[in-house]
Amino acid sequence: MSEEPNPGVRQLADLARLTPARIALGRSGASLPTREVLRFGMAHAQARDAVHAPFDADDVASRLAELRLEVIRVESAACSREEYLRRPDLGRRLSSGSREALTVRRGDFDLSIVVADGLSSTAIHQNVVPFAAMLLPLLARQGLRLAPVVVGREARVALGDEIGAALGARAVAVLIGERPGLSSPDSLGAYLTFAPRAGLTDAARNCISNIRPGGLAYEHAAFKLSWLIAEAFRRSLTGVGLKDESDLALEADAAGKLAISR
């Protein structure tokens, strides 16, 4: 037993490096210390702003165009952020004007990429362009015919079903801002759906979550999505029937490189 003041409390503080959870915060009586009240408040402010920050679709579209992508802008049937939050059904349907704009671009496409604000426009502003820059070379290597990239406002994941069907794409990959956590206001999600059509549920999709610098790195996430896309075309399905075994492929790939370097 040490004679130092509060050795137990001090030692508990050492645990904090073992988890991202908010432990060993200290206390002022029963309450949080001011430092932690403010730290929590700022994290909540970032998460709230991620939900409500206006989606800068123009900027996202122009930066995607710099990657030599043709971009089409669409809107869901939800007219405002409040309506989007209250009516998830409207966020899953295209506005009538947007539906017409896509129908005239129908073609013979393998993959439609949809960029959707979802519940975190911050996630799109920060992560979608660098992620796309990692993904595109991998798709090019597969020789896929890409539909014009669709940037959607007030959009839920299932909006991609209608977009993919309207463009005539064999599969759709929706890159969407995920519900922001206090410690992750900028999480990008990628949802892949084979043979997209209205009325599908999440059981028909594969999901890669938490794509952000502090989470799943762009390069790793792009490899996973590219792997899933290749497997989806090989097996003509996505969803519960397609397990993400890209980590095995990555390990095999690494082992192969190692063998070559030897």
Place this chain on the structure above:
Amino acid sequence: MAYRVAAGGTSHVFADLRELMAKATPLRSGDQLAGLAAGSMQEMMAARIALADLPLRTFMHEALVPYEEDEVTRLILDTHDAAAFAPIATLTVGEFRDWLCSDAATTEVLAGVAPGITPEMAAAVSKLMRNQDLILVARKCRVVTRFRNTLGLPGRLAVRLQPNHPTDDAAGILASTIDGLSYGCGDAVIGINPASDSLGRIGELLRLLDELIARFDMPTQGCILTHITSSIALIGQGAPVDLVFQSVAGTQAANSSFGIDLSILQEGMEAGRSQKRGTVGDNVMYFETGQGAALSAYAHHGVDQQTLEARAYAVCRAYEPLLVNTVVGFIGPEYLYDGKQIIRAGLEDHFCGKLLGVPMGCDICYTNHAEADQDDMDTLLTLLGTAGVNFIMGVPGADDVMLNYQSTSFHDQLYIREVLGLKRAPEFEAWLQRMDITDVSGRLSAKQGGHVLLAAMPGRAA
């Protein structure tokens, strides 16, 4: 049968009991999303006025969800205790509220009538009650359950320690658990939401908790919140399962979307009890619920979400649970839009559960796309503490880094204990004192037991 009422100078017609119940419900986004909510404030009040005159007996012969189609309705009606119902059998819904608020409805009397109350009766009367009524009556209800300690005693509040980690890392989970124990949390359960659904990984987490509880001879229980079929399989493999967890809802179709039915719940309870791991009781089930679950599964039968939530408690009641937790604000703003709606729903859920005889706790929580913040959680915590809630969550810093939502923290439970003088489960309170985590008054000691608890971390000596 249609219900007509002339009120406020206008005549209102409600096509059936479902519509009457839905339109009498305090406004919430989930009922609006379902197209069931009252179209105006006057229509809502007219529905309440009509509902107040409805005999309670009506619910015995007019099912909101058809008896033939739904095993939850069959459970409710087939197990109804007519003798327990007798003292209130002649009352209308409005008279039932008056009776509940009166001195005649004592703790003992309420416990006696609970098996005679159907969830539809509880939901109906709650729609006529103000927040203060929901608190006052719930406070009189007492539901005591036992496994390795005694939960639900008057003047006591338990905490589920929730040490989730984004990748189920054992050291990370232990770190959060030890931190929480050092704040005196964990008497309701140490309960982990696993990121993985692999049986092997869940078995490892079960053994992690089992060893921790055994090492310190802790009078509490562990739980991995995984699907009930996984828990049954793990029991079959000899894994140390204390509590059997499952999310449940108020219709057969919604439960089916969860991959369960009543027979699986029965099987889970029997599997849990077969292990005889409880020391002071055999309440082995831990259920979670939440308004909006049925609608989100397209399984609401045109019934309002609060009534369906009360029906979920009738499902829970049949399996003598240790813990029932309404995860009130988790589902999102399309069901409960803002702090006001979440607070109201939390009080309704707690009241309905307690009235039915269910050991209600509440995950006082919200997501970042709801119009709510920690101030709203403080308000609901203070109200539910006053109402005598059996347990709340203890999440490190209120921020669940695995499930991405905000709940109540280790500090929040200290706050409510200090303000309301609430104690922990008696067996756990005594253990905390033995461990030098708390002093004889239940306040944290200076060391918070840290040096002793830290011995549980791998690579550390005691």
